[in-house]
Amino acid sequence: MTPADPVRLTVVVPAFDEEAYLPATLASLARQQVPGGFEVVVVDNASTDGTAEVATRHGARVVREEAPGVCAARQRGTEEARGAIVVSTDADTVHPDGWLARLAARFDDEDVVAVAGPCRYLDPPWWARVFPVGWFTLIGAVHALTGRVLYVTATNVAFRRDGFPGYDTRLTQGGDEVDLLRRLRRVGRVVWDGGNPVLTSSRRMDQGLLHTLVVSYGYHYALNLALNRLAPDRVMHVAPAVRAQQAAGSRRLRRRWRVVAAVLVTAGLLLSRRRRGAGRRR
Known part of the structure; x- marks a missing residue:
């Protein structure tokens, strides 16, 4: 597909240091078939x-956005x-x-301005x-x-480009989800398709669990979104990136802590048993 070819859909993929994960993402998009055609913009x-380079090799159109943050990247796309x-x-x-075709x-319903899954x-x-199943x-x-x-x-939502209100580029985490939804509702009807999921990295x-709830969702997501929406300028900045190397390091650390916890629990049980035995002998 050349840049001059008409397309019905544009898939926008923001990417910061994603060479490890991007090939699988683009390969899955290459298998999609949609009447009217589509393009992928990384x-x-x-x-x-x-x-x-990875995106180009997989046939995506690449644009660069220097301003940090996912909202700035999605806006540019x-x-x-x-x-x-x-x-x-x-x-x-x-x-x-079949995800994109669905x-x-x-x-096809002209009243629909956005579809989420x-x-x-x-x-x-x-x-x-x-958690995701219940939520x-x-x-x-x-x-x-x-x-x-x-x-x-933000990993599974589509909207009409005409009349799109734009992302608030002051925002980082949550700006492309909660705030986007708020803006789309002002334009028209947003519908949900629960039978069209995607699979994303964990x-x-x-x-x-504790770090995810308190730090990732509580601090970097909820507090970040609230403060940056209220303030005239960005107060909190982009959350630290978690890439393949950091994720592997976190998994190793969790395994070590499990071993430490198991040793401590075992030692505690043995010590308790010994004390009970000593008490009976008295």
């Missing part, structure tokens, strides 16, 4: 690795889009066959396997009862 968000429908996903996400079909995690810890089931139930979408994940959860 937004290189000032990467320092081979992200741009949307501005570069040639398709009438813009699809947002991530560089560590794998898309099942998204596109929902826009769920994600599942690849090789997650047990709690990250359970996205709740979103689907509320949508079925009220027609209202509570939340969109690397952000490799530091454990």
Whole structure:
């Protein structure tokens, strides 16, 4: 497909140092078939690795965005889009066959301005396997009862480019999800398709449940979103990137702590047993 060819959809993939995950993402997109055609735009968000080269080798159109943050990258990708429908996903996400065609079909309804779907995690810890099912089931139930979408994940949402209100580029985490949903609702109808999930990396959860809830979601997501929306200028900055090397390091650290915990528990049980035995002999 040449830059002059018309397309119906543009898939925007923001990427910062994603050379390890990007090949699987782009390979899954290459298998998609959509009436009207589609293009893939990878937004290189000032990467320092081979992200741009990997994207080019896989046939994606690459644009570079120097301003840090996923909202700035997604905004740039949307501005570069040639398709009438813009699809947002991530560089560590794998898309099942038929995913894009199913998204596109929902826009046959002219009243629909956006379509969102769920994600599942690849090789997650047990709690990250359970949480998305419950969370996205709740979103689907509320949508079925009220027609209202509570939340969109930026790795599986599409919207019409005409009339798109734009991302708030002051925002970082959450700006491409919670704030995007708020802006899209002002334009028109947002619908939910719970039967069209994607599979995304669980690397952000490799530091454990407590760290994910308190640091990742509580601090970097919720507090970041709230403060940056209230302030005239960005107060909190982009969360530290978690890439393949950091994720592997976190997994090794968690395994070591499990060993330490097991040793301490075993030692505690043995000590308790010895004390009970000594007490009986007295």
